[in-house]
Amino acid sequence: MKKALFAFNGDPMCFVHVLLNTLDMHKLGWDVKLIIEGSATALIKSLDKEESPSGKMYREIKEKGLIDCVCRACANKMGVLEEVEKQNLPYGDDMKGHPSFSSYINKGYEIMTF
Numbered sequence: 001m002k003k004a005l006f007a008f009n010g011d012p013m014c015f016v017h018v019l020l021n022t023l024d025m026h027k028l029g030w031d032v033k034l035i036i037e038g039s040a041t042a043l044i045k046s047l048d049k050e051e052s053p054s055g056k057m058y059r060e061i062k063e064k065g066l067i068d069c070v071c072r073a074c075a076n077k078m079g080v081l082e083e084v085e086k087q088n089l090p091y092g093d094d095m096k097g098h099p100s101f102s103s104y105i106n107k108g109y110e111i112m113t114f
Helices: 012-027 038-047 055-063 072-077 081-086 101-105
Strands: 002-007 031-036 067-071 110-113
Touching: 002 012, 002 101, 012 031, 012 038, 012 055, 031 038, 038 055, 038 067, 038 072, 038 081, 067 072, 072 081, 101 110
Parallel strands: 002 031, 002 110, 031 067
Antiparallel strands: none
């Protein structure tokens, strides 16, 4: 199975579910990609800290290379462009600064939004 999980919601209580699902799908052997969009991009800075409640999951996902990209336009709007670069995360910007659903669909991924 191929899943592209687009995380838009910047509420930490909602974002934890995309982290959980990303790890679960990966554990099952699925081809899963996490795309961080919208207000969720603002969480990137706090999630990389040791004291973050979801930080361990976030860092595990990062280490496994499951973060496919971060929306460049949204990261800019949320003021975290520098942090995205500091964490060496790739940008997605093929659709006027945003990652497109169609690029994933064309590669056979089912889109899921959170």
